[in-house]
Amino acid sequence: MKKNIPLSENIEDYLETILRLQIRNKVARSKDIAEALNIKRGSVTGMLKKLAARKLIDYEPYGYVTLTPEGENIAKKIEYRHTVLKDFLFRILEVDEARADETACRMEHAMDSQSFRKFVEFIATLDACPHRKQNLDQA
Amino acid sequence: MKKNIPLSENIEDYLETILRLQIRNKVARSKDIAEALNIKRGSVTGMLKKLAARKLIDYEPYGYVTLTPEGENIAKKIEYRHTVLKDFLFRILEVDEARADETACRMEHAMDSQSFRKFVEFIATLDACPHRKQNLDQA
DNA sequence: CAGCTAAGTTTTATACGGCTAACTTTTAAT
DNA sequence: ATTAAAAGTTAGCCGTATAAAACTTAGCTG
Numbered sequence: 647m648k649k650n651i652p653l654s655e656n657i658e659d660y661l662e663t664i665l666r667l668q669i670r671n672k673v674a675r676s677k678d679i680a681e682a683l684n685i686k687r688g689s690v691t692g693m694l695k696k697l698a699a700r701k702l703i704d705y706e707p708y709g710y711v712t713l714t715p716e717g718e719n720i721a722k723k724i725e726y727r728h729t730v731l732k733d734f735l736f737r738i739l740e741v742d743e744a745r746a747d748e749t750a751c752r753m754e755h756a757m758d759s760q761s762f763r764k765f766v767e768f769i770a771t772l773d774a775c776p777h778r779k780q781n782l783d784q785a
Numbered sequence: 786m787k788k789n790i791p792l793s794e795n796i797e798d799y800l801e802t803i804l805r806l807q808i809r810n811k812v813a814r815s816k817d818i819a820e821a822l823n824i825k826r827g828s829v830t831g832m833l834k835k836l837a838a839r840k841l842i843d844y845e846p847y848g849y850v851t852l853t854p855e856g857e858n859i860a861k862k863i864e865y866r867h868t869v870l871k872d873f874l875f876r877i878l879e880v881d882e883a884r885a886d887e888t889a890c891r892m893e894h895a896m897d898s899q900s901f902r903k904f905v906e907f908i909a910t911l912d913a914c915p916h917r918k919q920n921l922d923q924a
Numbered sequence: 925c926a927g928c929t930a931a932g933t934t935t936t937a938t939a940c941g942g943c944t945a946a947c948t949t950t951t952a953a954t
Numbered sequence: 955a956t957t958a959a960a961a962g963t964t965a966g967c968c969g970t971a972t973a974a975a976a977c978t979t980a981g982c983t984g
Contacts, residue, residue: 689942735903739903
């Protein structure tokens with residue numbers, strides 16, 4: 647088991663973004679990362695170096711960016727949290743979708759693994775409860 | 786309605802801490818703030834100045850710190866979120882208490898008002914459901 | 925009231941992460 | 955092949971927040 651030096655929210659956001667871009671475009675480009683995170687192109691380079699130094703991405707100057715296996719694991723974990731949290735906010739709490747997405751984006755960094763695991767189980771239990779479904783239908 | 790220039794998580798944490806100290810000791814002292822936030826005394830002063838400049842606390846050098854009405858409102862809002870989130874984590878998800886507290890500490894900054902309001906309603910509904918109580922008793 | 929100690933402050937330095945503007949490399953079009 | 959635009963990088967700056975260490979103030983205590 648590795649000593650998880652905790653990653654900043656920022657780093658998690660970069661990894662998540664890179665994963666999404668990789669899925670959509672095969673490969674992540676600096677410019678698209680900047681757009682997705684709403685920051686300037688120039689700000690991205692420094693972080694890419696940091697991520698590469700930490701072996702979370704493969705990166706050479708002027709080249710494409712791809713996640714290493716380790717980076718991908720982390721990115722997928724965050725992405726999964728995002729999905730679950732957004733689903734909870736949107737489908738169960740009935741928060742409007744854009745806001746659910748934004749809020750999930752922030753909450754995804756705040757939960758430790760244990761709490762998140764239990765949260766997932768909780769939702770499963772909730773969805774399995776027939777009475778809950780009835781109540782929702784009434785609304 | 787004021788344009789809520791969003792406060793940093795950090796500022797929210799300071800206000801929450803000051804509120805707690807005020808309740809416990811009538812008044813907040815720099816040293817106790819430092820201890821509660823696990824930072825050094827020297828780091829507190831700068832932030833106190835910033836909070837005073839924003840009219841969130843009353844503060845003079847070498848004096849006690851108290852929340853202004855505005856600061857108190859914010860602090861109470863955060864404190865309430867903390868309570869609700871911790872309760873959810875601890876009582877409903879059955880996360881152990883220390884962890885529930887820590888996690889609530891981070892999540893309390895991540896939710897927008899709408900999402901939080903709906904979350905509170907959701908918990909109320911949950912607690913009102915007799916079937917849920919049964920299930921918990923079985924566990 | 926002298927002097928010590930605890931609390932508070934100041935200064936200097938560090939890390940992070942963003943911006944702008946200028947510069948370089950790559951790419952695409954002619 | 956040339957060259958212009960797009961993408962990427964670099965350098966210098968700012969703001970936020972922290973630490974460490976030296977210094978100041980407030981409050982005892984003898």
